[in-house]
Amino acid sequence: MGGVTFTAGGSGEITGATFSSGQTNATVSSATVSFTGAIFHNAVMDSLVVSGNSSLTARNCTFTSNGRRGLYVETIYPQGLVTDCHFRDNQEYPIWIKANCMDMLGAGLQFSGNHYQSIAVSCSAGTDIQRSQSWRGQPVALDLTVGSTSGLTVPAGVTLTVAGPVTALCRRFEVAGTLRVGTGNGYQAWLTGPADTRGSWEGIHVSSGGVLCLTDARLTYATTGVSANGATVTLTGSRIVNSLYDGLSTTSDCTVHLDRSYLRLNGRYGLNLLGRVTGRVQNTELAYNGSHPVYALAANVSCLGSGNLYPSNGRIPVGVSCALEPDLTESATWTAQSVAYDLTVNPYGTVLSIGAGCVLTLSPGTLVRGGGVDVHGCLEALGTAAQPVRFLPLGRQEPGSWEGLYFYPGSTALLRHCQVYYAKVGMAITSAGGYVANSQFRSCSGPGISCAGTANPTFYRCVISDNQGVGVYTRDSAAPNLGNLDSAPTHDDGYNILQNNGQYDFRNESSVSPRAQNNYWGTTDPAVVEARIWDGRDQAGLGRVWYLPLATSPAAAFAAPVTGLIMAGATALQAPGGNVEIRVHLLSPASVSLRVCNVAGRVVCSVPDRLTGGVGERLILWNARSDTGRRLPAGAYLLELTARSPDGPSTRRLVPLVLR
Structure with missing residues (x-):
């Protein structure tokens, strides 16, 4: 028939x-x-x-x-x-x-x-998938390269599920709805091009509002494996291999989740995180890619979690683009990776800028190379003796190979167990405060530490040595605390090491007499130490460095815990709408009280025990009103913050604020 x-x-x-x-x-x-x-x-x-x-x-x-x-x-x-x-x-x-x-x-x-x-x-219709559906795995490949458009479109509001086992030969996917590939049964879903050559198909394009989920899937030989713009991309146990350019690339606002996945042998980056990206990349291998394993805007680096591996890429570090001003407008945490963070990858900017009101926290073991760091908010570099946070040049280890750490007016430094080597200036602080402990500033072409304006940081059990410039340089009315035996707390009792620096270990051009008691200067002879200090003894009108008594031997700086300090630093910023955001950095659980004084020294607002919290950053919101409930006029104010631990010890911080 x-x-x-x-x-x-x-x-x-x-x-x-x-x-x-x-x-x-x-x-x-x-x-x-x-x-x-x-x-x-x-x-x-x-x-x-x-x-x-x-x-x-x-x-x-x-x-x-x-x-x-x-x-x-x-x-x-x-x-x-x-x-x-x-x-x-x-x-x-x-x-x-x-x-x-x-x-x-x-x-x-x-x-x-x-x-x-x-x-x-x-795939020849304007919209190929017009309703949500599931494709069953078949024993032969699906050839999606036929048809007049040769690209599969999944429109908004539609979900396409491609189950394994399946092999699909593709030209491109356009996803405005939801595409789910794989079933979690191993590498049984494979999307590839018509030829085993890089760029033989265009990859998966996920547009605004689209969702892509790859589960135990493979994607090979695309131009860029996955391109996302305002979309959500999740890879679980999946591989993107042999793309002509990037394995996964984002623009605009995207959410990216990668777990137990592999981005290998891609021509440029394994992961290219541009635009604003949230999510988490963890337990993922980015290997044998042509350039950096990851290239990311500085604001997107916080997506990188733990457990990632980066073997044998063309350029070893994670590339961090620092071309914005500021680069960070929200608080972020950078997790230590098995390779460094390279700040020099963008030719239009190699200095990481931390915006006012933002806190960048670097976890133990983090390595940052090249460029420099400008801090207008707060830098928390919290290393340990076993896993210090390191700031080093990218290339040759020579003095002056990178800019250094710069803290601007109103910013805060909280550094513990850090190593800052081979910078132009190890740490430059202008009208800012903070606490630095168990850290090293070595082999800089200029000063190891430079303080200007009204800078008043505290240094405890630090090493400032072998710098070509002076060890510590102060000017204006700066008054760093390198050791104050007259104060009750012990967290500022010195135990720093200052030696083998350029002409002087301490050059004070400030009108203030800074404290530097109980430090080791490479000798126990006060006359030799005094010759290594330039201050009011050498030029009238300058303050004198209080350096006696001396420590009699190098301290065990890095093993000693920091005790007695409850609150390491604080910042304040008036937000749009008039309210004030006050961020405090607690080293132990404490309650925090607030007093606000005007320029005449009169208390205009008192807020007792406003906050009770644990270790880390805590936020206090103040409505900028006096005790009588009236909005305070524009002008300068001083915030007095006192942190009290449950067993009695307290720490006080003074924070300037200008209301507008």
């Missing part, structure tokens, strides 16, 4: 029939037909053609030895199911089917001896 046509409105239930030797053996056009145990063979063209608004059911059928395709489904309004059928020895594809009809292909399909041992999935 051959040449049977079922026309609009028609129907049929065919069992055990043979359709043979027609131009087209059977045509279903806007009809409802069921075939069971039928044989379709020896057609000149396609053996069974389905078009229009049809419903097709085919069970236990055989499609064999046809001149073109065994089954050709042209309709975009599919109904029905094809199961347990055998397609063999057809001269082109065994099946040619519109993308929107793919969920008609069910279980039990067999393919043997066809010229193309794959299913042709036609």
Whole structure:
């Protein structure tokens, strides 16, 4: 039998029939037909053609030895199911089917001896997937390179699930809705191009509002594996390999989650995080990529979590782009990676700028290379004796190879167990405060420490040595505290090491007399120490450095804990709308009280025990009103913050504030 046509409105239930030797053996056009145990063979063209608004059911059928395709489904309004059928020895594809009809292909399909041992999935409609659906895994590949557009579009509001095992040959995916690939059963879902060469297909483009989830999937040989713009991308146990450019690239506002995944052998970056990105990258290997394993705007570095590996990339560090002013407008934490953070990758800016009101926290073991750091908010570099935070040059280890750490008026430094080597200036502080403990400032071309304006940081158990400039330089009315034995707390009792610096270990051009008691200067002879200090003894009108008594030997600086300090630093910033955000940095649980004084020294507002919290950054919101409830006028104020621990000890900090 051959040449049977079922026309609009028609129907049929065919069992055990043979359709043979027609131009087209059977045509279903806007009809409802069921075939069971039928044989379709020896057609000149396609053996069974389905078009229009049809419903097709085919069970236990055989499609064999046809001149073109065994089954050709042209309709975009599919109904029905094809199961347990055998397609063999057809001269082109065994099946040619519109993308929107793919969920008609069910279980039990067999393919043997066809010229193309794959299913042709036609992507020729403006919107290929018009309703949410799932594609079952098939024993042969899905060839999505056929059709006039050769790209699969998943529109907004539609979910396409491609289950494994499946191999798909692709030109491109355009995803405005949701695309889910893989089922979590190992690498059984594979998206690749028509050739095993980089750039043989365009990859997956996920547009604004789109969602891509790859679970135990592989994506290979794309131009860029995944490009996301305002989208959400999740990779779990998946691989993006051999892209021409990047494995995964983002722009605009994106959310990216990578876990137990691999981005390998991509021509440029494994991961390229531009735009604003949130999410987490953890337990992921980025290896053998042509350039940096990760290239990210500084604001996106906080996405990098723990457990990542970076073997054998063209450029070893994580590339951090620092071309904005400021780079960080929100508080962030950088987790230590097995490679450094390189601040020099953007030719338009190599200095990381931390904005006012922002806190950048560097976890133990973090390594930052090159460039420099400008702090207008707060830098918390919290290393340990075993895992210090390190700031080093990118290339040759020579004095002056990078800028250093610069703290601007109103900023705060909280550094513990840090190593700052080979900078122009190790740490430059202008009208700012903070606390620095168990840290080293060595081999700088200028001063190890420079203080200007009203800078008043505290240094405890630090090493300031081997700098080509002076060890510590002060001017204006700066008064750093390098050791004050007259104060009750012990966290500022000196134990610093100042030696082997340029002409002087301490040069004070400030009008203030800074404290530097109980330090080791490489000698126990006061006359030798005094010769290493330049101050009011050398030029009238300058303050004198209080350096006696001396420590008699180098302190065990890095093993000693910092005790007695409750609050390491504080910052205050007036937010839009007039409220004031006060951020305090607690080293132990404490309650914090606030007093606000005007320029005349009169207390205008008192807020007792406003905050109780644990270790870390805590936020106090103050409405900028006096005790009488009236809005305070614009002008300068001084905030007095006192942190009290439950067992009694307290720490006080003074923070300037200008209300506008």
